[in-house]
Amino acid sequence: MRLFNHLLLAQFAAIICASFYTPTIAAGNIASSTAIIVKDANKTSNQLASQLKAKLTDAGYNASIEEIDILTDKSKSYDLIVLCDASMLPLDSIDLFHKHFHEGGDLVAFKSPMWQKQLIQIDGKWIDRNEYLEQQAFNSLGNTLFDFSKTGIEDWQRDSTKPDIKYLWTNEKELQSGRNALKATYSDLQGSETMVSPELTNPFEDGSALTVFSAKGSDTTTQLAVRWNEKDGSRWLSVVPLNQTWRQYLLRPEDFKFNGGNPSREKSTFNPADAVRISFELSWGDTELREGSKEYWLGKISTAADLPEYKHLYGGHIELPDFDTLSPGYKLFHMSDAAKLKTHPNQSLLKSGNLPLPTKLMSPHQRPQGSGFDKERGYRWIPLLEGRTSSGEWRGTPATMIVNTSDWTFGSLMVSFGIQDINWYLNPDVINYMDDLFKEMHNGLFIVDGGADAYTYKEGQPINIGINTVNVSKSNKNGLTARVEVK
Numbered sequence: 001m002r003l004f005n006h007l008l009l010a011q012f013a014a015i016i017c018a019s020f021y022t023p024t025i026a027a028g029n030i031a032s033s034t035a036i037i038v039k040d041a042n043k044t045s046n047q048l049a050s051q052l053k054a055k056l057t058d059a060g061y062n063a064s065i066e067e068i069d070i071l072t073d074k075s076k077s078y079d080l081i082v083l084c085d086a087s088m089l090p091l092d093s094i095d096l097f098h099k100h101f102h103e104g105g106d107l108v109a110f111k112s113p114m115w116q117k118q119l120i121q122i123d124g125k126w127i128d129r130n131e132y133l134e135q136q137a138f139n140s141l142g143n144t145l146f147d148f149s150k151t152g153i154e155d156w157q158r159d160s161t162k163p164d165i166k167y168l169w170t171n172e173k174e175l176q177s178g179r180n181a182l183k184a185t186y187s188d189l190q191g192s193e194t195m196v197s198p199e200l201t202n203p204f205e206d207g208s209a210l211t212v213f214s215a216k217g218s219d220t221t222t223q224l225a226v227r228w229n230e231k232d233g234s235r236w237l238s239v240v241p242l243n244q245t246w247r248q249y250l251l252r253p254e255d256f257k258f259n260g261g262n263p264s265r266e267k268s269t270f271n272p273a274d275a276v277r278i279s280f281e282l283s284w285g286d287t288e289l290r291e292g293s294k295e296y297w298l299g300k301i302s303t304a305a306d307l308p309e310y311k312h313l314y315g316g317h318i319e320l321p322d323f324d325t326l327s328p329g330y331k332l333f334h335m336s337d338a339a340k341l342k343t344h345p346n347q348s349l350l351k352s353g354n355l356p357l358p359t360k361l362m363s364p365h366q367r368p369q370g371s372g373f374d375k376e377r378g379y380r381w382i383p384l385l386e387g388r389t390s391s392g393e394w395r396g397t398p399a400t401m402i403v404n405t406s407d408w409t410f411g412s413l414m415v416s417f418g419i420q421d422i423n424w425y426l427n428p429d430v431i432n433y434m435d436d437l438f439k440e441m442h443n444g445l446f447i448v449d450g451g452a453d454a455y456t457y458k459e460g461q462p463i464n465i466g467i468n469t470v471n472v473s474k475s476n477k478n479g480l481t482a483r484v485e486v487k
Contacts, residue, residue, distance in 0.1 A: 033079035035063040055435045071093035072090050072092040074099050077105070079105060082107075083110060097321065104409075115320050132313075134248075143302055145203055156198065158195065158196070160191075161193075168185045169195070188291055196277065200275070203272075204303045209252060209253055210250050211249075212251075214249070221296045222288070224240055232274065234260075236258060250314050253272055256269075280298065331364055339390040349440045351436060355429055355430060367402075379405055383397035402416075450466065
């Protein structure tokens with residue numbers, strides 16, 4: 001049962017200040033909840049999983065240890081999922097986590113953000129998607145249109161907004177791969193620089209729909225625009241990220257957006273059957289690139305049939321779900337120069353104390369905490385740990401909890417540990433803190449906000465003092481009392 005309680009404690013007509021508040025909860029029977037501890041894909045977390053299972057059992061959970069494959073079965077439901085390594089997860093687990101949070105399920109994620117490595121299953125083994133696409137960079141799919149390891153670019157044309165800028169297209173051996181490929185270099189980028197193919201006859205044979213090519217960028221060339229022209233003059237554009245390593249790209253018709261040329265096609269989609277020309281472009285308008293020298297490489301260009309096994313290989317990158325403090329990666333930042341790690345003073349879930357300093361920390365960006373009454377934030381953000389420099393300067397909060405009290409995630413608890421050192425979690429002091437955390441999560445009663453309903457008042461203005469609480473557990477909570485100290 002997940003209940004939201006509104007407690008208006010007092011009304012005043014004086015200028016006062018609300019201070020720290022704490023609940024007192026009457027003891028009661030707490031129903032058992034299911035929890036799974038999911039080991040990492042490399043199977044290096046057996047010891048950690050065993051220790052976490054003992055702590056979860058002590059906290060009242062019916063806990064089991066599972067392999068990462070279980071996250072691909074979205075028919076299952078759990079009260080709590082603990083991820084030993086959230087940094088590498090199957091892409092097929094995204095649907096399960098959407099369902100899990102929608103059902104009010106809780107998550108503890110070690111090594112967040114989630115999906116730093118996006119795993120796909122190839123021949124029964126989990127592999128990082130980007131790593132696989134790098135391995136496939138020189139493997140052919142379908143019908144080869146151009147193979148720059150064997151042919152030059154004599155029939156291609158340049159389209160430039162500044163034709164006087166020096167450029168060079170050469171077919172040469174690329175040192176990283178040891179293979180021949182097309183190298184395109186420009187002394188500067190002022191507007192756009194485009195390589196346009198000769199006209200093609202039926203490039204998408206036998207109903208093929210995928211555009212497949214391999215490419216590599218440089219430190220100054222991090223994006224590439226791919227354009228198809230159709231017989232009716234319409235143009236279709238897709239922008240992909242470039243790495244400083246080779247990788248393969250697979251683009252579906254829906255990955256191309258209308259880019260002008262025939263206004264009547266604006267609300268339609270790219271039709272491969274009518275494609276007549278492909279081009280590759282660097283530009284100010286269609287990419288994020290700006291002035292300065294540019295360099296990129298192209299390998300094979302081909303078209304291929306769309307097969308089910310390609311479902312996680314499409315496009316330049318995967319759009320990851322928006323789970324605050326957990327995903328995508330921009331939700332967290334790297335902490336630097338931290339010399340001390342301790343429990344945060346504004347939380348009461350963990351006993352106060354210092355913890356060992358890990359080697360690499362990431363922190364969610366700061367959110368409003370629980371101060372103030374009836375703020376209608378839809379959640380409470382609780383910083384659990386904080387890092388500071390040797391001189392005491394704040395560097396971040398690498399462990400946080402979000403108590404969700406609205407919308408589709410109502411009742412779910414999201415605990416994010418941005419500590420990237422797996423050995424840190426095995427420290428006995430850290431394991432003991434997990435005991436406190438799991439017990440509080442299983443108990444399920446949290447203050448959402450509390451204090452005064454405003455931070456300043458006019459003379460004679462009414463002041464409301466109160467606390468909002470939420471019960472996200474399976475059990476009713478009786479005998480709840482709360483106190484706000486007014487000074």
